[in-house]
Amino acid sequence: MAKTLPFYVVILAAVSHSCYGTILAPEDYEWRPIFVDSEVVIGGPFGENFIWQFETQEDRILAFSILDGNIKDAQEFLSIRDGADIYSPKVQLENDDIIQLSRKGLPETLYSTTSKATVQFSKTPISHLKLRIQKAANCSYNIKPETQCGRMVDEVSCYCALFDNKNQPDQTMSCLDSGMKLVSFESKEEEELIQRTWSTQIPFWTSLTDTRRDGSWLWESTMTLLSNGNYTNWFPGRPLTQESDQFNCMLYGGSTYLTFWGDVNCSSLANAICEAQP
Ligand SMILES: *[C@@H]1O[C@H](CO)[C@@H](O)[C@H](O)[C@H]1NC(C)=O
Numbered sequence: 001m002a003k004t005l006p007f008y009v010v011i012l013a014a015v016s017h018s019c020y021g022t023i024l025a026p027e028d029y030e031w032r033p034i035f036v037d038s039e040v041v042i043g044g045p046f047g048e049n050f051i052w053q054f055e056t057q058e059d060r061i062l063a064f065s066i067l068d069g070n071i072k073d074a075q076e077f078l079s080i081r082d083g084a085d086i087y088s089p090k091v092q093l094e095n096d097d098i099i100q101l102s103r104k105g106l107p108e109t110l111y112s113t114t115s116k117a118t119v120q121f122s123k124t125p126i127s128h129l130k131l132r133i134q135k136a137a138n139c140s141y142n143i144k145p146e147t148q149c150g151r152m153v154d155e156v157s158c159y160c161a162l163f164d165n166k167n168q169p170d171q172t173m174s175c176l177d178s179g180m181k182l183v184s185f186e187s188k189e190e191e192e193l194i195q196r197t198w199s200t201q202i203p204f205w206t207s208l209t210d211t212r213r214d215g216s217w218l219w220e221s222t223m224t225l226l227s228n229g230n231y232t233n234w235f236p237g238r239p240l241t242q243e244s245d246q247f248n249c250m251l252y253g254g255s256t257y258l259t260f261w262g263d264v265n266c267s268s269l270a271n272a273i274c275e276a277q278p
């Protein structure tokens with residue numbers, strides 16, 4: 001990958017969501033696929049039959065949305081193809097089950113199923129259309145039996161609940177087997193969006209453990225240490241410090257801990273939430 005990178009136009013993510021940084025116009029297009037490292041925004045005026053090709057990291061897909069508008073209406077002007085050329089099949093809406101489970105109110109987005117896509121303008125758009133192309137995690141509903149997946153937090157990440165009881169190390173492996181990671185709660189908002197989807201009636205494993213060093217809690221999936229001032233949501237009185245060497249994994253929810261974090265024996269059996277980030 002790194003070897004071919006310099007040959008593409010690489011656009012880095014705009015830091016803030018209200019600012020889209022550079023907007024590429026047709027005259028900026030260099031007649032080779034634009035590599036989408038995080039996101040790219042293209043803006044008109046678009047000429048009829050102008051063709052744009054995009055590609056991203058091999059194991060990721062491309063997400064298409066319209067800034068200040070609706071991607072479904074925009075299809076009157078453009079067609080998005082799921083592959084490297086205009087003869088590839090049209091990009092389809094994501095699986096119904098994923099849409100059902102995904103957070104309402106996310107921008108309407110179309111996804112490729114491969115790491116390449118082609119956009120062709122069949123008509124000149126009436127308005128000043130801005131098309132946003134993002135790198136996204138693939139989201140398949142049934143990665144395994146007893147699985148539910150959706151886009152709970154934003155339009156580019158994917159979360160799956162695995163409804164089978166296993167210990168924490170085994171659930172870590174189950175997520176990895178599906179190209180995902182056991183969940184890490186980076187913020188209260190992320191935790192709440194996940195909780196709203198699956199409730200916390202049943203407990204599930206997260207990637208937070210202090211197995212490496214007692215009392216030093218680490219989100220294993222992101223390798224970030226929980227430090228003072230970071231978001232936490234421990235059940236009152238937890239984690240136990242006097243016995244911490246015996247309760248090294250964070251379990252979320254269930255009848256004991258409700259909507260809080262509990263420190264328990266990593267060998268206990270519970271469900272899991274996996275996540276995939278773009
Ligand atoms: C995304 O998932 C679908 C369904 O499992 C699969 O067919 C496709 O190859 C995956 N795409 C990538 C880029 O991994």
Ligand SMILES: *[C@@H]1O[C@H](CO)[C@@H](O)[C@H](O)[C@H]1NC(C)=O
Pocket residue numbers: 186226227228229230231
């Ligand atoms: C956790 O706290 C550290 C140190 O205060 C900070 O650098 C880091 O950004 C915080 N991480 C998160 C996810 O808030």
Ligand SMILES: *[C@@H]1O[C@H](CO)[C@@H](O)[C@H](O)[C@H]1NC(C)=O
Pocket residue numbers: 246247265266267268
């Ligand atoms: C943790 O669970 C395992 C398996 O159930 C058990 O053998 C072990 O004694 C437990 N450890 C503690 C400290 O409760």
